Amino acid sequence: MPPDSMLTTPDTTSIGAQTRQAFSLLRRAARPDQHHLGWAVLWLMLAALFEVMGPIMGKALIDEHLLPHHLDWPRMALLLAGLLLSGWIASGLRYLQLVRLSGLAMRSVMRLREMVYTHVLLLPMSFFDRAITGQLVSRVTNDTEAVKNLYIQVLFVILDSTIVLVGTIAAMAWLDVRLMGMVLALLPAVLVIVFLYQRWSAPAVTRARALRSDINGQMAESIGGMSVLQANNAQQRFGARFAATNQAHYTARQAELRANAWLLRPALDLFNVILLAVVIFVFGQRQMTATEVGVLYAFISYLARVIEPLIQITMQFSQLQQAVVASARVATLLDEAEAKEHTAAAIGQAAAADQSSSGPQPAVAIRHLDFAYNPGQPVLHDLSLEIPAGAFIGIVGHTGSGKSTLLSLLLRFYPAPHGSITLHGVALDDIDNERFRAEVGLVPQDPFLLAASARDNIDMGRGLTQAQIETAARAAHAHDFIMALDRGYDTELGEGGSRLAVGQKQLIAIARALAGQPRILLLDEATSHIDSQTEQVVQLALDELRGKVTVIAIAHRLSTIRDADRIIVLNHGRITETGPHEALMQIEGGLYQRLYLLQQLSTS
Numbered sequence: 076m077p078p079d080s081m082l083t084t085p086d087t088t089s090i091g092a093q094t095r096q097a098f099s100l101l102r103r104a105a106r107p108d109q110h111h112l113g114w115a116v117l118w119l120m121l122a123a124l125f126e127v128m129g130p131i132m133g134k135a136l137i138d139e140h141l142l143p144h145h146l147d148w149p150r151m152a153l154l155l156a157g158l159l160l161s162g163w164i165a166s167g168l169r170y171l172q173l174v175r176l177s178g179l180a181m182r183s184v185m186r187l188r189e190m191v192y193t194h195v196l197l198l199p200m201s202f203f204d205r206a207i208t209g210q211l212v213s214r215v216t217n218d219t220e221a222v223k224n225l226y227i228q229v230l231f232v233i234l235d236s237t238i239v240l241v242g243t244i245a246a247m248a249w250l251d252v253r254l255m256g257m258v259l260a261l262l263p264a265v266l267v268i269v270f271l272y273q274r275w276s277a278p279a280v281t282r283a284r285a286l287r288s289d290i291n292g293q294m295a296e297s298i299g300g301m302s303v304l305q306a307n308n309a310q311q312r313f314g315a316r317f318a319a320t321n322q323a324h325y326t327a328r329q330a331e332l333r334a335n336a337w338l339l340r341p342a343l344d345l346f347n348v349i350l351l352a353v354v355i356f357v358f359g360q361r362q363m364t365a366t367e368v369g370v371l372y373a374f375i376s377y378l379a380r381v382i383e384p385l386i387q388i389t390m391q392f393s394q395l396q397q398a399v400v401a402s403a404r405v406a407t408l409l410d411e412a413e414a415k416e417h418t419a420a421a422i423g424q425a426a427a428a429d430q431s432s433s434g435p436q437p438a439v440a441i442r443h444l445d446f447a448y449n450p451g452q453p454v455l456h457d458l459s460l461e462i463p464a465g466a467f468i469g470i471v472g473h474t475g476s477g478k479s480t481l482l483s484l485l486l487r488f489y490p491a492p493h494g495s496i497t498l499h500g501v502a503l504d505d506i507d508n509e510r511f512r513a514e515v516g517l518v519p520q521d522p523f524l525l526a527a528s529a530r531d532n533i534d535m536g537r538g539l540t541q542a543q544i545e546t547a548a549r550a551a552h553a554h555d556f557i558m559a560l561d562r563g564y565d566t567e568l569g570e571g572g573s574r575l576a577v578g579q580k581q582l583i584a585i586a587r588a589l590a591g592q593p594r595i596l597l598l599d600e601a602t603s604h605i606d607s608q609t610e611q612v613v614q615l616a617l618d619e620l621r622g623k624v625t626v627i628a629i630a631h632r633l634s635t636i637r638d639a640d641r642i643i644v645l646n647h648g649r650i651t652e653t654g655p656h657e658a659l660m661q662i663e664g665g666l667y668q669r670l671y672l673l674q675q676l677s678t679s
């Protein structure tokens with residue numbers, strides 16, 4: 076499966092299935108606003124009625140008053156006012172419905188974005204291994220925006236144009252069925268013209284769209300890598316590359332406009348003239364009576380009202396297609412199975428198990444654990460391990476030996492199909508989400524700070540008190556440097572914590588983990604990117620947790636875990652050595668001894 080196939084609607088999905096998927100999603104998103112749709116149809120029908128009433132009043136004015144010189148002024152004034160006002164009223168009503176449907180579209184997109192975002196938050200980690208961030212963000216922003224177009228442009232324009240078209244054809248039929256039949260027979264030419272236009276302009280439209288996303292991509296890339304870009308003095312080269320893409324985009328847009336100016340409009344105008352000529356010719360063939368003049372006037376007025384909606388409807392089809400594909404992609408993402416739910420019912424079981432368990436339970440017990448990301452490529456083999464509560468455990472091993480994988484399994488990021496993991500005697504799967512997150516804290520290698528204040532970064536939306544936040548910050552030895560910032564805990568840390576040094580970010584991440592008062596603290600190479608002085612601060616913080624919190628620390632820097640109660644050495648997914656530092660150093664030629672001596676050598 077290609078990496079992005081989770082996110083794109085598979086090609087095998089037929090357009091019919093995609094359309095069904097898209098419209099069922101639209102219905103779901105618009106459900107609370109459904110009544111607006113009904114009202115919009117009613118009001119648009121009324122607007123269409125006003126629209127077709129105008130020429131009928133014009134006809135009455137000509138046929139009943141002007142030609143027979145029957146100058147009934149009050150009635151003539153009424154008809155004239157009706158003729159002028161009907162168009163305005165129709166436009167006014169139509170505008171109000173556009174506002175109504177735009178509101179519906181905005182609210183639906185808002186709901187859809189919320190649905191997609193909250194759904195993405197609940198997806199299992201295995202999904203993100205395959206997902207491409209840019210595409211995922213695009214689902215939440217661009218694709219939902221395309222859905223908005225579906226509502227506003229497609230729904231409104233198609234609805235409005237169809238109602239006007241049907242109303243006008245009905246009025247024409249009422250005036251002269253035969254002539255209406257002739258106009259109707261000629262109308263498919265509009266479809267042919269619009270179809271040809273779309274074929275002609277399609278390459279330019281596609282090119283312009285691709286170049287627009289190139290422009291966005293280049294901007295994002297340059298801003299993201301600004302330090303590398305400036306350090307390499309690449310501003311000019313990047314500027315030139317951007318200018319070229321921008322120029323290509325302009326050219327593509329020009330080509331699109333040329334297709335419109337040279338083909339669509341002239342062809343439609345010509346067709347309009349032909350239609351007009353046909354109508355006048357047919358009338359010319361007849362013995363023109365006074366009443367025919369009014370009908371002729373009404374017919375000529377109606378022609379524009381038939382052609383324009385038809386153009387509008389046809390022009391929406393490519394939009395419709397794009398929007399359907401975008402909506403189907405959103406629907407596919409929403410169909411992704413969420414991570415296994417750990418329900419409240421499980422709390423009962425967990426609590427019961429906790430209480431029924433006799434004697435002190437190990438903080439972590441792993442039995443015969445096997446794991447593979449991809450079938451046939453095992454990463455962990457028959458791992459068994461018991462970690463007593465309050466212990467400080469270090470995990471070391473070569474890169475790719477499975478250390479982070481083991482932490483991911485302890486964090487429930489992936490289900491382990493073989494073997495078992497229990498925390499304080501309760502199977503991992505039986506622990507309710509909230510309790511699990513309170514029980515286990517993580518300090519990742521990359522601290523991941525939000526563009527928010529120091530307080531918010533420690534709190535992470537948990538609603539902790541200032542006292543709790545400060546206690547955690549003190550425990551992580553972060554309090555002093557936070558207080559030294561210009562606004563203390565309220566200091567905004569900038570995007571990704573850009574205002575802090577790497578070591579300080581790591582201390583905030585430790586404070587964040589400790590603020591949840593976890594019974595088990597996992598550290599995934601939390602000291603690899605920090606200086607020795609900050610490492611000592613981290614070590615001090617870990618020492619102070621000894622006996623109170625079970626600490627499991629992966630460390631490339633062996634000095635971090637030198638004082639651990641027990642060090643576990645992983646090699647190709649197997650535990651090959653285990654024991655305290657001194658004991659492992661006694662194993663002649665052992666992996667730990669070699670790793671340690673190698674590091675001593677490189678730091679001396």
Ligand SMILES: Nc1ncnc2c1ncn2[C@@H]1O[C@H](COP(=O)(O)OP(=O)(O)OP(=O)(O)O)[C@@H](O)[C@H]1O
Binds near residue numbers: 475
């Ligand atoms: N999400 C993933 N999907 C597929 N394979 C993965 C994934 N994450 C890790 N692996 C593979 O699993 C093996 C163990 O990786 P893991 O990250 O657990 O090793 P590690 O010991 O933590 O390495 P490092 O010290 O470099 O972080 C590696 O072969 C790696 O390529």
